[in-house]
Amino acid sequence: MKDLEQLPLTLSNENRFGGRSDKTLGIQVVILRDSETEIDTCRFYIEKRAPVYVKPDSALSRKRRAEKLAKTRERKRTAAAVKRFFSSLEKYDANMDGHISEPEFENIYDQLSDEDKQILFREQSTSKVVFKELDKSGNGRVTFADIVRYIEQKGLSANQIFLGHRRQDVNGFVSYLSSVFNAMLLNIKQLYIQPADFGRTVGINTGHVETTDFDLSEEDVNFLTEQGRRCTMDFLKMYAAERKEK
Known part of the structure; x- marks a missing residue:
């Protein structure tokens, strides 16, 4: 048991998990997307290695391309x-x-x-x-x-x-909730994801699919699955190649 005044220090990453180990691989899956309405602290560091391989010709995809x-x-x-x-x-x-x-x-x-x-x-x-x-x-x-x-x-x-960031317009209850949710995720990532973590972070570019898109067609679901598979395989190949050079 610790003094409550020492709680922030007690719950810090160093005290909870110890120092960084070269013998383990930690993976944080970060969802990347083409949308300008969502801000991600990791996006601009790792999106180049997580492209959109094939865009489906679904209704949602056509709508997002036009937007x-x-x-x-x-x-x-x-x-x-x-x-x-x-x-x-x-x-x-x-x-x-x-x-x-x-x-x-x-x-x-x-x-x-x-x-x-x-x-x-x-x-x-x-x-x-x-x-x-x-x-x-x-x-x-x-x-x-x-x-x-x-x-x-x-x-x-x-x-x-x-x-590289755009102003987010709040014009209804759904857009308000989306903005609050994005702000919460951004703050969490700023607390727990450091620049040293980007080299062992899998980035999955979800393309036209955003966080609040729940009613997806089968074509969109298949697209997300294939994006996850390809981006993960590319990351593992890159990670293995870098370790081999060392």
Whole structure:
């Protein structure tokens, strides 16, 4: 028995399981997927060695391909608009002080196309309205951070476009539960999966099938089974080859 104050230390991996042993192989099966709505701490480390071998022509697969194509197109439009906007910010920062005054912003706004204005500012209609929204401090000038924060609040995820993560929209009870479940899994994995574990982790890419897809066709089930078999075999071959070189 241990003092309750020492419980976090007592339950740590080192105390529970001892040091790492080269004579044993621990396997953590990580489900990888093409979906951009799910974030996984392991995904970007091991997905290259867990490809989708064959995609079935099921109804769910066709639906996900169409959704992914639409999201890809929207991301490209958004990224291009953000890039043009920030190029203009640099160009019209007349005194190079890192701040944009209202007259400077008006020049920038007037140079934007109607399409870029719609993508970046949505319902906002004039440069004065947009600038007032940006200038939270009311001092008559905005910074780069103010502009990025504004774009993030509008759901365009300017930073995340280049970091690989997308904003998750919650528009119903099911999407809310899915977001909570994904956040819980992410936190658990961050606690118990370390970078040193990736070399002995099997990644199974589930492709178009997501965590909350329960009503799967026989074709989708067969696809998942074959993905698991192939990804596991590839991992074992890679693991054996690495040990043989040593």
